[in-house]
Amino acid sequence: MNQSSQRQAVQTEIDNLETFEKHGESYANADGRHGWRNPIRSDTGPIIEAIVMANSPKRILEIGTAHGLSSLYFIAGSEDWNAVHMDTIEFHEEVASATQERMDKLGVPMKVLCGEAGAVIRELLDTPYDMVFFDAQKSLYHEQLLALIDRGLIGPGTVLLADNVTDRQAECQSFLDWFVEHGLLHRIVPTECGLLVCRLPKDFSA
Numbered sequence: 102m103n104q105s106s107q108r109q110a111v112q113t114e115i116d117n118l119e120t121f122e123k124h125g126e127s128y129a130n131a132d133g134r135h136g137w138r139n140p141i142r143s144d145t146g147p148i149i150e151a152i153v154m155a156n157s158p159k160r161i162l163e164i165g166t167a168h169g170l171s172s173l174y175f176i177a178g179s180e181d182w183n184a185v186h187m188d189t190i191e192f193h194e195e196v197a198s199a200t201q202e203r204m205d206k207l208g209v210p211m212k213v214l215c216g217e218a219g220a221v222i223r224e225l226l227d228t229p230y231d232m233v234f235f236d237a238q239k240s241l242y243h244e245q246l247l248a249l250i251d252r253g254l255i256g257p258g259t260v261l262l263a264d265n266v267t268d269r270q271a272e273c274q275s276f277l278d279w280f281v282e283h284g285l286l287h288r289i290v291p292t293e294c295g296l297l298v299c300r301l302p303k304d305f306s307a
Contacts, residue, residue, distance in 0.1 A: 104182075107182070107207065107208055107209075108177070111173055111176060111177055111209065114169075114173060114203065115146065115174065115177065118168055118170040118173070119143055119146070121170070140168070140170050140171075141170060141174075141236065141264055141294075142292060144293055145171070145264060145292045146171065146174040147174070148290060148296060149171060149174045149175060149178065149234070149262065149296075150175075150178035151178065152260065153177075153179055153232070154178045157179075158185070158231035158232035159186070159231055160185075160186050160187075160228065160229070160231050160232075161186070161187040161188070161232045161233075161234070162187075162188050162189070162234070162249075162254070163175065163187065163188070163190065163234045164190050164218050164234065164235050164237045164245055165191070165218075165234075165235070165236035165237030166189040166190060166191035166197065167191065167196065168196065168200055168203075169189075169200040169203055169204060169211075169213075171234065171236060171264075172187065172204070172211060173207075173209070175232075176209045182209065185210050186212075187212070188211075188230075189212070189213055189214065190215075190216070190221045190222075190237070191214070192215075192216070192218070192237070194215055197213045198215075200213050201213040218237050218238075219245065219248060222252065225252065225254060227252065227254075229253060229254055229255060229259065230259060231258070231259060231260065232259065232260045233254075233255055234263070234264070235261070235262070235263035235264070236264045236265070239265055239269045239273040239276075240272045242263055242273045242275075243273070243276040243279060246261075246276060246279065247307075256301060256305060257303045257305045258300065258301060258303065259301045260298070260299070260300045260301075261287075261298075261299045261300075261301065262298055263276065263296070265295060266295040266296070267289060267292075267295025268293070269294070270295070277297070280299060283305075285299055285301070285305075286302070
């Protein structure tokens with residue numbers, strides 16, 4: 102499959118996944134732990150794609166995969182798939198497996214890592230990411246952010262994105278406060294759910 106055909110296949114799959122229920126679905130993993138899968142809204146994907154196009158990240162981390170809709174927007178915005186590596190973390194075993202199979206069929210450079218995000222972050226290779234997208238349990242955004250900093254996986258120049266910071270603001274307030282406390286330039290794009298965007302400055306130090 103040539104690059105043009107691959108991109109068309111990705112866009113077709115994006116269109117398919119955009120038809121999935123937007124108000125989410127509950128689930129339980131093999132350990133009986135419950136979660137809630139809530140896809141990005143239709144107004145958010147094109148913004149993510151545009152941010153990727155503008156920044157050309159080579160290493161991307163997504164926390165919260167679900168069926169891979171947002172993942173595919175990250176890939177769609179990447180100019181050279183051969184130069185990109187994306188890790189994405191999914192809590193639910195069956196969904197992680199199905200999503201990895203979907204990505205493999207599409208031929209996109211993505212690895213679905215299954216497990217609780219905090220545990221997976223502790224096992225990631227010590228190679229920094231250029232872009233990180235937070236979209237799993239909102240109350241854990243702050244904890245995950247600090248874990249990534251502690252591991253040296255994000256730093257000066259890293260672009261941080263986080264969904265649901267408006268409609269679920271109370272749950273991620275400590276995460277939002279962190280940006281204010283550190284005096285970091287950031288914006289919340291007024292999507293249906295609220296998308297935080299921040300590039301860590303060159304002199305960033307936690």
